[in-house]
Amino acid sequence: MDYKWIRPDMNLYHIGGSSKYIITVANSGSLDVDFYKYAQNFYEAAETVIHYLGEEAAENQDIAKLDLWYFATVYLYRQSLELLLKASIFQVVTDTTDRKDIIGQIRHDLKQSFEKLIEIRGLTIDENENAKWVLDYLADISRIDKESDMFRYPFGSNFKALFEKQTHISLAATHDNMNKAYMVIKEIYDVGAFSTQNYEAYSPRLIIEGGHYYQQSVVGYKYSRNSFYPYFSSYSEVGNFLKDKIITQRKSNLFMPMCYLYRNAVELGLKRVIVEDSHIDNAKAIRVTQKKKHSILGLWNSIAGEIREYANAPDDDTTLEDTQQYIQTFHDFDQSSDLFRYPCNKNMKPYFLKARKFDIENVASCFEELCNFLDAVDSMLSEIKDYEAEMASYYDYY
DSSP, X not given: OOOOOOOTTOOTTOOOTTOSXXXXXXXXXXXXXXXXXXXXXXXHHHHHHHHHIIIIIHHTTOHHHHHHTHHHHHHHHHHHHHHHHHXXXXXXXXXXXXXXXHHHHHTTOHHHHHHHHHHHHTOOOTTOHHHHHHHHHHHHHHHHHTTSOTTTSSSOTTOOOSOSSOEEEEHHHHXXXXXXXXXXXXXXXXXXXXXXXXXXXXSSOSOOBOSOGGGEEEEOOGGGTTOXXXXXXXXXXXHHHHHHHHHHHOOGGGHHXXXXXXXXHHHHHHHHIIIIISSSOHHHHHHHHHHHTTOHXXXXXXXXXXXXXXXXXXXXXXXXXXXXXXXXXXXXHOTTSOTTTOSBOTTOOBSOSSOEEEEHHHHXXXXXHHHHHHHHXXXXXXXXXXXXXXXHHHHHHO
């Protein structure tokens, strides 16, 4: 197996002379167009994953993927809706200051975004069943995930897990409902009006239980309710899956969604080590993750000393120094965790106005190598804590 591991010559921007998978990332600077392009890319990424789950994974009865990949899949869909709503708003609102004000108001709230879109376009929903359905559906998503964090992290800012009990979620319902919401909003972008087309869909709820056993995602297991593992695994594995699709099917438009999934996996991997495996007091560990938020470098600096202490590596081993290069590179490239999921920053300053080339295989490898390292660190520190607990129990007994 080609197991990827930290290497001393990591270079995120390296392009191999014989590489077949080069992508040029460039935005137009026209935010309505760029947000629409990103929306399409995230939507296709979600569709690619959910069709795989409902077909090949279901046929192979691959329960692990059916369950774990749910979080990343729903995030991809949710992000596509957010991007599409903002693209439609920016078609009408063209002043930079006005755009900043609106984004500051709606943030990640899909219901509020839809209501703002209806308002600025002068539309009414009373006589359109599609519009009423979408409003109810987005209201349900906002009720569950107003800040766009419940499918990225195991608990929200209030430390409450999304799934309090084991839940069997229909992937068919998830697909059909997301598809209907996307198509209805897309129609507004395309023609400025609500669609009258009939779309197959379920009741306007995000989480619908039931369906065929091998077309369900089962989440909310008691033992892992607040665990980072399902999310880390979901984002890193789906990132790998999208990489394979990009390479085997030439779907270079999935590059940005792939990169975001990997990037969030790195953040999850660091937070997992800090909260679940470090010797930092749990309350303090939570405060560290809240304070550092999306800062890969800040999270790494909070735990690097402990990793070094317990790794007990030989003097000539450069793994931790090499890892520092990965951390610094990803931090410098995307400090706010928005470079791969939005075409601009919160001040409406566009990203990638100057075209930049990347070697897709190299970028994916850099992320995968760091994810594998963080997974190994988790195992190391977890074993150490288990041993210490066992020894403490032994001495308490005697």
